[in-house]
Amino acid sequence: MCLAIPAQVEQLTTEDHAIVNLGGVRKEISLALVENIVPGDYVIVHVGYALQKLDQVEAERTLALFSEMSAMNDDKGNENDESQS
Amino acid sequence: MKYIDEFRDGDLAQKIAANIAVEVNQRRSYHLMEFCGGHTHAISRYGIVDLLPDNVRMIHGPGCPVCVLPVGRIEYAIQLAQIPHLILCSYGDMLRIPTANGTSLQKIKAQGADVRIVYSCADAVSIAQRNPERPVVFLAIGFETTTPPTAVAIKQAHALGLTNFSVFCNHVLTPSAISHILQSPEVRQLGLMSLDGFIGPAHVSTVIGSRPYEYFAEEFQKPVVIAGFEPLDVMQAILMLIRQLNEGRAEVENEFTRAVLPEGNIKAQLLVAEVFELRRTFEWRGLGLVPYSALKIKSCYADFDAEQRFQIPMTSIADNKACECGAILRGVKQPQDCKIFGTVCTPENPIGSCMVSSEGACAAYYSYGRFRDAYPATKVS
């Protein structure tokens, strides 16, 4: 739980710290809880610490899962015609 | 924002909702508990309930470390803050929690106590460095997500040789809380409270991994799906739980594969083990004493343990008699079932912590959901 957000590592700084970038906002955070992080990696940031590296391949796979039609939907076609104004 | 916006896409939400609608078994209902306060918040904030069929009910569990902190320990923090020259550093969440006589950290701050909001415990260490002649205490709360940062901060203070920094440790453990709910009479006795499956917490799981939940799935025969933090993650996890229940499975599945490994974050776990050890028992607000459910600072780091440093008696303070936070935290009652919900107890004047923390069940319902028709009170199956 607890509020944590995925942010991209921009550069490593001194002593186990890095600058991350989320949507143009930069913050210096600690890498003390993770290993082998390089600029370009995404990390999950909680209270100023990176908790885990985000696996980008898995992220794409999960997104693809969201789009999957249910196996039980085969006969029904796309029921989704709601549009938001 | 990458890895955030895509996981909040409205069109995908409709797709998953359609899948859920098609796959639910109309002849039964599904009672799913989301344990993590962040999930409670996501469900309320995105109105996910509106996208679920009526026979899928979400129950809010005790996943808010602010909500489960007993009043006596908040009193202790308030007493610390009132020690002359002491600086108390806290996450923002704690400021407005009321104690029995209506005071709070925010109120004593207004009266002159030096209470400072920090975004990170590392900031508390910096404050200690900059104020070497003043005692600095960090009020540590949180489940397993927040504990490793505190461990790092204590080690950092140790390495810096700081003699004025200490931590008031209130870190609690997720598996113990889940156990406690599952073992409670309301759940164990069939027919009193339906609880079919769990949405496992997102960021706690990045630290502890998915393995610790296997015990629950097997022992209690309830499926667990670990869900990411974003609303699409929560919806997909609901779908996965429905599938498990339909197929009669009770397994641990991981929806949050982009950040949760079966073993979790070993480095973080080792750091925590270096600095903390289990308390034999710990009082949880609304749940009473729960064995092996919380952490204290090891004796080798006793210099950084505020409870060792400051001689303040710890009191156990009972909740307001009318407050139903306990039952609500256990998922037995809903906010609307509490007699003082929305009348005496509001976000402006919170009686219990379910109302003051923005992800407490009562605050979430009051802020986001009270315009809906109330669900009927917990039904007998």
Added chain:
Amino acid sequence: MHSGKVKRGYTRPLDLKNGHIEMNHGSGGRAMTQLIDQLFLAAFDNDFLRQRNDQACFSCTSGRMVIATDSHVITPLFFPGGNIGSLSVHGTINDVVMSGARPHYLAASFILEEGFPLADLKRIVDAMAQAAQAAGVPIITGDTKVVERGSGDGVFITTTGIGMVPEGIHISGENAKPGDKILLSGTMGDHGIAVMSLRDNLSFHTHIESDSASLHDLVATMIAAVPDIHVLRDPTRGGVATALNEIAHQSAVGMMLYEKKLPVRQQVSAACEFLGLDPLYVANEGKLIALCAPDDADQLLTAMRLHPLGNQAAIIGEVIEDSHCFVQMETRFGGKRVVDWLSGEQLPRIC
């Protein structure tokens, strides 16, 4: 070599670089006169102030007059995009123009803390002068007091503004009607995030500047396009959500917002993500909310978008019947939630 005689009528000028406010700057004597002359009058200079009276006398045509007053007690005093001085001018002008009035004059009173650096005060006063001049709204009278060190936050400013409402304009918080469209003039939360980025223990780096601005010209443009605007409100502390809840209660109506339509800068969104804040509740200082009849909405939107301070304007929702006066929102998911009154300041959270 000089004879050593003191030049006639010589007084040492204020040390605007290194000097500080002292108690005698507030006690009505020579020191106070010097402060007023060399700092305030020098910056605000106009015919009214040159008369050096305790009041300003002006004539006006008959009509409905508007008066508004605001006290400004913010910290930090200086932030990206402005300071307490420019904020105080913009803020009061905006309060006046939300009635549809043309702003005419401002009054400004200062409570100064003993020890406050004169260099900082000069920056603040110069910013006020600039803002007032740009808006064409002179500061024509004022007051200065000094309080002992420790009794203030450097400087508190109270500004009062006067304006005149044109004939036929009736804009007020209780005029919202079911069916009205809700328009927002631009992105939410810029000011709050700009100020928050300076807070000691939050330290994040962003290019967001406060949106503090005077909206009189935007309002004049809007009224010219659609004279029958029902409600205008500038959302300041508490954000758009608080302002909308106020209007809903004043008019005894409900509202339905559309999350997809809310304009927010990406950096403001991102900063809010870090801290666990909702942009709907973060402060603004240069935006306005307008409610108008549905048939007028497109025309009003077009007029707003043509103006530099409204170029990101959007229709964000509509007014509905609701005896509970809830402000609801259709989330980007299609689900619904309530956008409630804020209970106290939003605090950064970890959970």
